[in-house]
Amino acid sequence: MLNFTLRKLIGMIPMLIIITFLIYWGIELMPGDVIDFLIPMDQLAEMSAEEIAAFKAAKGLDGPMIVRYLSWLKDVCTGNLGFSLQNNMPVSELMMQKLPATIELSLAALIISTVLGILLGVVSALKKGKIADNVLTVAGMIGVAIPQFLFGIFCIILFCLQLNWFPVGQRGDGGLLSELHHLFLPAFVLGISQTAGVMRYSRSSMLDSMNRDYVKTARAKGLPEWKVNMYHGFRVACTPVMVLIGFRLPTLISGAIVIENIFQWPGVGRWFTDAIKTQNTPIIMSVGLFMVLMVLLSSLLVDVLTAVLDPRVKLS
Amino acid sequence: MKNTKKTALDRKLDKIRVAEESGKLGTKLTNRTLRKLTSNKLAVFGAILFVVICVLCFGAPLFTRYSPTEFSLTEIQAKPSLAHIFGTDQMGRDIWSRMLYGGRISIIVGLGSALGAALLGVTLGMYVGYLGGWVDKILMKLADIFMSIPQMVMIIIIVALVGQSLQNLIIIFILTGWPSMYRMARSKVLSLREEEFVQSLRAFGISRTKIAFKHMLPNALGPIVVNITLSTAMFILQEASLSVLNYGVPMELATWGNIISVITNSGTIRFDWLDKWWMWLPCSIMLILFVLSINFIGDGMRDASDPTQIG
Numbered sequence: 001m002l003n004f005t006l007r008k009l010i011g012m013i014p015m016l017i018i019i020t021f022l023i024y025w026g027i028e029l030m031p032g033d034v035i036d037f038l039i040p041m042d043q044l045a046e047m048s049a050e051e052i053a054a055f056k057a058a059k060g061l062d063g064p065m066i067v068r069y070l071s072w073l074k075d076v077c078t079g080n081l082g083f084s085l086q087n088n089m090p091v092s093e094l095m096m097q098k099l100p101a102t103i104e105l106s107l108a109a110l111i112i113s114t115v116l117g118i119l120l121g122v123v124s125a126l127k128k129g130k131i132a133d134n135v136l137t138v139a140g141m142i143g144v145a146i147p148q149f150l151f152g153i154f155c156i157i158l159f160c161l162q163l164n165w166f167p168v169g170q171r172g173d174g175g176l177l178s179e180l181h182h183l184f185l186p187a188f189v190l191g192i193s194q195t196a197g198v199m200r201y202s203r204s205s206m207l208d209s210m211n212r213d214y215v216k217t218a219r220a221k222g223l224p225e226w227k228v229n230m231y232h233g234f235r236v237a238c239t240p241v242m243v244l245i246g247f248r249l250p251t252l253i254s255g256a257i258v259i260e261n262i263f264q265w266p267g268v269g270r271w272f273t274d275a276i277k278t279q280n281t282p283i284i285m286s287v288g289l290f291m292v293l294m295v296l297l298s299s300l301l302v303d304v305l306t307a308v309l310d311p312r313v314k315l316s
Numbered sequence: 317m318k319n320t321k322k323t324a325l326d327r328k329l330d331k332i333r334v335a336e337e338s339g340k341l342g343t344k345l346t347n348r349t350l351r352k353l354t355s356n357k358l359a360v361f362g363a364i365l366f367v368v369i370c371v372l373c374f375g376a377p378l379f380t381r382y383s384p385t386e387f388s389l390t391e392i393q394a395k396p397s398l399a400h401i402f403g404t405d406q407m408g409r410d411i412w413s414r415m416l417y418g419g420r421i422s423i424i425v426g427l428g429s430a431l432g433a434a435l436l437g438v439t440l441g442m443y444v445g446y447l448g449g450w451v452d453k454i455l456m457k458l459a460d461i462f463m464s465i466p467q468m469v470m471i472i473i474i475v476a477l478v479g480q481s482l483q484n485l486i487i488i489f490i491l492t493g494w495p496s497m498y499r500m501a502r503s504k505v506l507s508l509r510e511e512e513f514v515q516s517l518r519a520f521g522i523s524r525t526k527i528a529f530k531h532m533l534p535n536a537l538g539p540i541v542v543n544i545t546l547s548t549a550m551f552i553l554q555e556a557s558l559s560v561l562n563y564g565v566p567m568e569l570a571t572w573g574n575i576i577s578v579i580t581n582s583g584t585i586r587f588d589w590l591d592k593w594w595m596w597l598p599c600s601i602m603l604i605l606f607v608l609s610i611n612f613i614g615d616g617m618r619d620a621s622d623p624t625q626i627g
């Protein structure tokens with residue numbers, strides 16, 4: 001297993017280089033000049049060509065793209081993510097401010113969607129064909145059909161404006177209670193909108209495992225029904241559900257872009273969309289690198305986890 | 317499903333099988349699939365809803381009195397009335413006609429992108445997956461790369477790159493949608509390749525192209541069609557999300573996403589407009605109903621094309 005993990009990790013390096021190069025190239029091709037976003041229009045009009053060139057050189061914006069990409073790559077390898085073009089703050093420092101907010105939101109949503117999704121999926125599978133199952137299936141489909149941002153708006157109208165239970169947007173101010181108070185609604189919206197998928201998946205994998213021979217054997221042994229369901233049915237049904245959750249880890253961060261905007265959550269997603277609007281290359285590259293790394297690492301995690309959970313799977 | 321209790325749908329499918337075996341109904345596979353589909357209440361409901369919304373949108377001139385672009389400065393943000401059933405927007409344009417004309421574009425974006433992605437992904441998957449070799453390796457790596465970049469991030473970067481327009485959005489959706497189609501078609505082909513009928517076709521000296529598209533494709537069609545319906549729904553939702561982030565189709569063009577996103581201002585909610593519900597709520601409901609109808613149809617098709625689900 002160690003061998004497999006190491007090989008995969010080494011295989012990620014060329015992949016990361018190709019993808020980051022593509023993103024860098026993409027930013028380079030964007031219409032408009034970065035300089036327009038850095039210097040106010042009236043000042044720019046008064047600057048001479050030499051002054052602009054000097055300004056660009058000071059910011060490291062001159063020279064051919066490939067040279068700049070390579071120097072970015074070199075910096076990243078030494079742990080330097082660069083400086084924000086807008087305010088010259090180190091990107092790593094800004095990242096440390098934004099990342100906790102996103103991780104907090106995503107993790108809470110992941111927990112909500114996992115617990116709720118597995119629970120409802122198992123109930124649905126055990127009650128297959130009955131009213132509970134049909135209601136849950138239809139509810140799940142309605143859940144998938146509502147755009148995340150609309151669900152967020154509905155929740156804000158209901159819980160923040162009408163009932164006044166939660167504050168609108170923003171993060172809490174340090175105290176645990178205030179943090180939770182602010183966190184709950186966005187995490188709830190993000191979590192619920194992802195529950196339907198988990199529910200559907202755990203329903204079908206539970207149904208699948210309930211038809212297997214070992215479940216029948218367990219039932220024939222005379223085990224109580226709940227023990228059959230939990231120890232024999234559910235345990236095996238868990239593996240594919242874990243795989244799904246593993247694949248969801250990275251989408252939680254990019255999936256939070258919309259929710260972060262709606263709830264004015266000061267996380268990576270909002271920061272990223274703002275950076276794209278102003279062509280702030282160091283920020284776009286750092287966030288992009290981080291997101292891609294998450295995808296690659298979680299797919300590795302999924303491979304390893306499946307092998308650990310399911311003894312029939314062999315890594316190769 | 318042997319020892320689980322039979323559901324209402326199972327009982328219906330049993331009836332179909334009995335009728336087929338007694339010779340009352342034809343036994344062609346398409347007949348059976350269609351019959352299974354029509355016995356699924358949700359799928360029928362979805363199909364009706366889908367047809368109704370499509371007729372409304374594509375026959376928009378028949379159901380509306382106003383042009384979607386005609387604005388009147390005397391009737392800005394007017395409440396719903398007999399003259400304008402869903403009121404008017406911030407420029408005095410009739411919302412009902414904007415919803416219908418906008419629906420055209422949203423449906424075209426969703427369906428067009430899904431079909432385009434399927435065409436690209438399935439053609440490549442069927443042919444290259446069957447042949448294997450270095451082209452397959454490269455495409456597989458490419459699909460991996462495309463799937464490694466979070467979809468929303470990739471779409472935002474490409475939109476910023478090529479600019480906002482209808483065609484660009486469809487192209488971007490196709491670009492981000494083909495890898496999953498490619499993978500699906502490829503895995504299907506890999507299992508079909510070992511089937512005996514394919515081996516014997518090869519032995520008869522029939523060309524690879526013909527085997528791939530004439531003989532293998534029909535066998536893989538079920539999951540492909542399901543995937544197309546479900547990605548149509550996904551693309552329509554993504555179009556709406558992109559509009560909220562200001563990365564969608566240009567604002568002057570009415571789409572469901574653009575109509576709904578008046579309630580937001582570069583991502584954040586415009587609280588002073590929340591009580592003007594007619595400006596965004598009816599259109600949201602229409603979008604939700606449409607996506608729901610596609611999901612019902614797709615789900616019904618998944619069950620209908622699944623041969624393990626009869627009798």
